[in-house]
Amino acid sequence: MATTISIADIANYEGQEVTLQGWLYNKTGKGKLQFLKVRDGTGIVQCVAFKKEMPEEAFEVARRIPQETSLLLTGMVRKDERAPGFPGGYEIGITQLDVIQEAEEYPIGHKEHGVEFLMENRHLWVRSPRQWAILRIRATVIRAVRDWLDDHGYLLVDTPILSSSAGENSTDLFEIDYFGQPAYLAQTGQLYNEANMAAFGKVYCFGPTFRAERSKTRRHLIEFWMVEPEMAFFSLEDLMDAEEAFVMYIIQQVLEKHRPELEMIGRDLGPLESIAAPFARISYDEAVERLNALAAETDDPERKSLLEIEWGTDFGSPHETAIAEMFDQPVFVYHYPTACKAFYMQPVEGRPEVCRSVDLLAPEGYGEITGGSERIFDLDLLQRRIQEIGIDPENYKWYLELRRFGGVPHAGFGMGIERTVAWICGLPHIRETIPYARMLTHLTP
RNA sequence: UCCUGGAUAGCUCAACGGCAGAGCAACCGGCUGUUAACCGGUAGGUUGCAGGUUCGAAUCCUGCUCCAGGAGCCA
Numbered sequence: 001m002a003t004t005i006s007i008a009d010i011a012n013y014e015g016q017e018v019t020l021q022g023w024l025y026n027k028t029g030k031g032k033l034q035f036l037k038v039r040d041g042t043g044i045v046q047c048v049a050f051k052k053e054m055p056e057e058a059f060e061v062a063r064r065i066p067q068e069t070s071l072l073l074t075g076m077v078r079k080d081e082r083a084p085g086f087p088g089g090y091e092i093g094i095t096q097l098d099v100i101q102e103a104e105e106y107p108i109g110h111k112e113h114g115v116e117f118l119m120e121n122r123h124l125w126v127r128s129p130r131q132w133a134i135l136r137i138r139a140t141v142i143r144a145v146r147d148w149l150d151d152h153g154y155l156l157v158d159t160p161i162l163s164s165s166a167g168e169n170s171t172d173l174f175e176i177d178y179f180g181q182p183a184y185l186a187q188t189g190q191l192y193n194e195a196n197m198a199a200f201g202k203v204y205c206f207g208p209t210f211r212a213e214r215s216k217t218r219r220h221l222i223e224f225w226m227v228e229p230e231m232a233f234f235s236l237e238d239l240m241d242a243e244e245a246f247v248m249y250i251i252q253q254v255l256e257k258h259r260p261e262l263e264m265i266g267r268d269l270g271p272l273e274s275i276a277a278p279f280a281r282i283s284y285d286e287a288v289e290r291l292n293a294l295a296a297e298t299d300d301p302e303r304k305s306l307l308e309i310e311w312g313t314d315f316g317s318p319h320e321t322a323i324a325e326m327f328d329q330p331v332f333v334y335h336y337p338t339a340c341k342a343f344y345m346q347p348v349e350g351r352p353e354v355c356r357s358v359d360l361l362a363p364e365g366y367g368e369i370t371g372g373s374e375r376i377f378d379l380d381l382l383q384r385r386i387q388e389i390g391i392d393p394e395n396y397k398w399y400l401e402l403r404r405f406g407g408v409p410h411a412g413f414g415m416g417i418e419r420t421v422a423w424i425c426g427l428p429h430i431r432e433t434i435p436y437a438r439m440l441t442h443l444t445p
Numbered sequence: 446u447c448c449u450g451g452a453u454a455g456c457u458c459a460a461c462g463g464c465a466g467a468g469c470a471a472c473c474g475g476c477u478g479u480u481a482a483c484c485g486g487u488a489g490g491u492u493g494c495a496g497g498u499u500c501g502a503a504u505c506c507u508g509c510u511c512c513a514g515g516a517g518c519c520a
Contacts, residue, residue, distance in 0.1 A: 035480080
């Protein structure tokens with residue numbers, strides 16, 4: 001009985017007889033010689049069925065079976081430069097072949113398909129090499145996130161997904177029936193993080209978040225995964241230092257572990273490899289100046305009006321892209337107008353119209369991947385802010401109470417996993433960065 | 446919610462007022478090194494839905510449905 005192996009480990013079995021269990025990915029034939037590309041979840045290997053080297057009925061099976069048939073095969077591993085696959089360079093000379101389930105006509109062929117069709121068949125699309133590579137990179141991004149935080153003194157403290165009131169504001173929340181009273185799906189774990197940081201110092205939560213926004217762009221999901229670290233005694237500058245190291249680690253891990261996958265999906269590695277700390281840091285004031293300067297020297301009136309910005313308004317997507325394009329590195333933009341940001345952000349000393357907030361914009365037009373700030377820790381100030389923006393203090397009772405029992409300066413940020421993966425993989429659309437994207441028009445599969 | 450574009454064979458598309466077609470997939474046959482194999486053959490259609498104009502509509506008009514991209518909002 002031959003050893004059952006994973007394709008990823010095939011190089012260790014050269015010259016040995018092995019068993020493989022997997023699915024037929026593709027087949028090309030030439031009469032008495034059939035090339036079966038088989039995948040097993042860890043990789044793809046070319047298996048060669050040659051009529052003279054195997055039982056007659058097994059060869060007939062090799063000739064007949066369609067794409068995605070599940071199978072069990074045995075054969076000799078040999079090195080061959082011509083053999084395609086992942087990792088490639090090895091192939092298996094089949095001596096025995098058994099079908100587990102012969103597939104019906106498989107909808108996803110090896111030609112191009114439209115977005116609508118692929119999304120309807122997402123449960124099958126995840127098998128395609130490109131999607132397979134992207135989702136493996138996603139898993140590594142998530143692991144790098146967890147490892148870096150765990151290794152730097154942050155404790156994972158989970159925050160609830162169901163809650164009785166809004167996190168930051170009451171719009172774009174999914175409301176559900178919670179035994180007769182309204183409840184909402186979390187759009188952030190941040191308020192709970194602030195309670196947890198006072199217990200554990202440095203904490204983070206990681207999980208799905210929900211935004212009921214009718215957004216229809218390549219950067220938006222209704223359900224997306226966010227990691228949110230929150231740190232006691234952190235200033236805005238500490239926050240930027242941490243984010244910088246954190247993002248660098250994630251990129252290094254992906255480059256180290258997934259070079260073949262990145263090449264497989266056609267990612268230009270140059271811009272990614274050249275990412276290095278320190279990242280640029282500019283103030284909102286400077287960003288507005290730079291945008292208006294750029295608009296001034298732009299001839300195209302349409303683009304000009306997209307770039308022009310009045311101080312005090314938040315950046316639109318064209319602004320973010322334009323700022324990011326001014327740098328080869330990710331760029332921090334800090335001290336946004338207080339009016340544009342959440343109520344709990346700490347105003348700048350002596351200049352309350354701006355706050356101690358910072359967004360990190362990814363290069364190559366990928367926009368905002370993190371957003372964070374120093375939080376208000378003074379009770380009176382926070383109460384005043386709640387009153388100013390007109391939300392019900394009753395909903396923030398426990399949150400306010402954190403400021404009664406040892407309030408300290410603290411800061412935190414949130415990073416969108418899917419946007420980060422989209423940037424690292426160089427993808428045109430965020431829908432490929434999550435196994436089953438929830439979007440305005442996609443709830444199935 | 447708004448703006449723009451689209452819907453034709455299982456898939457990707459062509460035909461743009463005059464016989465609805467190709468490639469891939471499927472099926473049959475050939476081929477000992479294929480890389481989206483190739484070669485020959487077969488089958489495959491309520492042209493998104495409803496109405497209108499016309500001798501004649503996939504094509505022009507009206508309404509609707511669905512999809513995509515973008516804006517706003519955000520990570």
